[in-house]
Amino acid sequence: MRLKPRTGLAALVVAGTALLAGAAPALADGGTPTPGATIADQSATPAPTEAGGDASPVPAPADATTAPSAVPSQVGVVPRGGADTGVEEPSEGHGGLIGGSAAAVFAAAGTGFYVVRRRRATGA
Amino acid sequence: MSPLSRRALILSALAAPLVAGCAGDPADPAAPGDVARTPDTSAAPSVRAARPLARSVPVGLRIPAIGVDTPVMRLGLAADGTVGVPPVEEHDRAGWYENSPTPGQTGPSVILAHVTVGTYGDGVFRHLDRLRRGDRIRARLENGTTAEFAVTEVTTVDKAEFPTEKVYGNVDRPELRLITCGGPRAGDGYRDNVIVFAALTPAGER
Numbered sequence: 061m062r063l064k065p066r067t068g069l070a071a072l073v074v075a076g077t078a079l080l081a082g083a084a085p086a087l088a089d090g091g092t093p094t095p096g097a098t099i100a101d102q103s104a105t106p107a108p109t110e111a112g113g114d115a116s117p118v119p120a121p122a123d124a125t126t127a128p129s130a131v132p133s134q135v136g137v138v139p140r141g142g143a144d145t146g147v148e149e150p151s152e153g154h155g156g157l158i159g160g161s162a163a164a165v166f167a168a169a170g171t172g173f174y175v176v177r178r179r180r181a182t183g184a
Numbered sequence: 185m186s187p188l189s190r191r192a193l194i195l196s197a198l199a200a201p202l203v204a205g206c207a208g209d210p211a212d213p214a215a216p217g218d219v220a221r222t223p224d225t226s227a228a229p230s231v232r233a234a235r236p237l238a239r240s241v242p243v244g245l246r247i248p249a250i251g252v253d254t255p256v257m258r259l260g261l262a263a264d265g266t267v268g269v270p271p272v273e274e275h276d277r278a279g280w281y282e283n284s285p286t287p288g289q290t291g292p293s294v295i296l297a298h299v300t301v302g303t304y305g306d307g308v309f310r311h312l313d314r315l316r317r318g319d320r321i322r323a324r325l326e327n328g329t330t331a332e333f334a335v336t337e338v339t340t341v342d343k344a345e346f347p348t349e350k351v352y353g354n355v356d357r358p359e360l361r362l363i364t365c366g367g368p369r370a371g372d373g374y375r376d377n378v379i380v381f382a383a384l385t386p387a388g389e390r
Contacts, residue, residue, distance in 0.1 A: 134291030135352040136283035139267035142346035145309070146365025146374040147272045147302040 234384040236358050237288030237331055242280045244324035245295060247362075250311040256323070258282045259296065267294070267363075272301045276308050284352070284361075287323035288331035288384055292352060292359050295323070299364045299374065309364035313340060313378045321360060321382050333360045333382035340366050340376050351379060358384035 242256045259268040259279035270279045278297035285291035298307030321333040341347060351361050360382040367376030 131354060133352075134285055134354045135281075135294070137261060138348060138352045139261060139281070140265035141348075142341075142343035142377040143267050143269060143296050143363045144365070144373060145269050145296055145363065145377075146299045146307070148369055148373060149300060149302055149305065 234358060234386045236290045236384070237325075237329070238327070239286050239289055240325035240327040240329065241282075242287050242293075242295065242323045242331075243326050245278050246322045246324070247315070247319070249316070249319040250314055252278075252308060254278050254297070254308045256280050256295065267296060269296055270298060272298065272304070274301075274304045276301045276304065278308050285358070287325065287333070287360055288358050290356070290358050292355055292361050293323075294351070294361045294363065296363045299366060299378070307364065309362065309378070312362060312364045312380060313338060313366055315362075315380050320385070321362070321380075323360070331358070331360075332385045332387050334385045335380055335382045337381040338378070339381075340378050342367075342375060343377050346377060347379075360384075 241258070244254065245256050246253045254277045257270060257277055257279045259270065259281050260283070262268050267281055268279065270277055276298055278295050280286070281294040281296065284294040287293045287295075297309040297312075299309055299312070301307045315335050315338050317335050317337070319335045321335065323331045323333070325331060351363070360380075362380040362382070364378050365374035365376065366378035367374055369375070
């Protein structure tokens with residue numbers, strides 16, 4: 061007589077639990093999209109205030125991987141353009157031309173002087 | 185329904201979603217796809233040719249293949265932002281760009297010298313373009329040691345297209361750059377720059 065209501069209750073509890081347990085997979089399914097949501101969270105990591113535990117570990121390795129690209133330059137100040145390491149010898153080209161023409165002038169003058177002297181000497 | 189049975193029912197109802205929630209979480213941490221990127225950076229560093237040397241300013245330079253044996257002075261930047269060059273004088277010498285690493289340190293150490301020095305004739309690096317891959321270059325350092333390098337590349341480039349990044353950019357081992365002028369004469373100077381790239385030999389410090 062005493063057992064009857066308890067058995068009924070127990071049956072009810074078991075039935076209720078079974079029902080809820082059956083619903084659990086459905087809830088889990090509903091939860092599966094969560095990974096998508098977390099991925100979105102990661103991409104939107106700029107606001108890590110909410111899930112501090114989850115968000116902070118993710119950006120940390122990301123930072124670690126990008127850090128090497130920000131390595132300081134091994135050359136303190138990089139110069140502009142190439143190096144001016146060739147001072148030419150005084151322009152031989154022009155000097156040669158000047159020298160050559162001067163020699164031609166002297167040669168012409170010498171020839172003229174010789175001809176005049178020769179003519180005078182012969183009394184022409 | 186007795187109060188006891190009601191409590192039992194409520195408790196079981198609350199417990200079920202909790203179990204479901206815990207099962208869902210392990211799926212979330214599956215996100216650590218990012219962590220897999222970490223090895224990429226560790227794979228980047230290439231094989232090192234030689235162990236880097238301690239910082240010590242270069243005081244001399246010897247290149248047996250082209251008969252160079254010269255003291256080395258320090259050079260800074262010119263007023264126009266280009267690299268400084270040694271003075272034009274009879275006893276021409278090479279110069280180390282003081283904002284670059286010293287020879288043997290990790291990074292591109294830069295040494296420059298003239299190809300010609302006006303009325304004084306040939307400069308220290310007159311025959312720099314004759315260097316070939318494997319030729320040795322020895323930099324005497326202030327601390328009494330010598331850093332030995334082997335030529336890896338010799339190139340002549342138009343000054344207008346100077347490869348700044350290749351010459352002054354970061355590298356993962358001790359390297360040396362020798363720079364002078366070259367190519368045809370254009371107006372008041374030379375059109376090109378001759379650049380020699382060299383790496384510290386495994387012998388390194390001698």
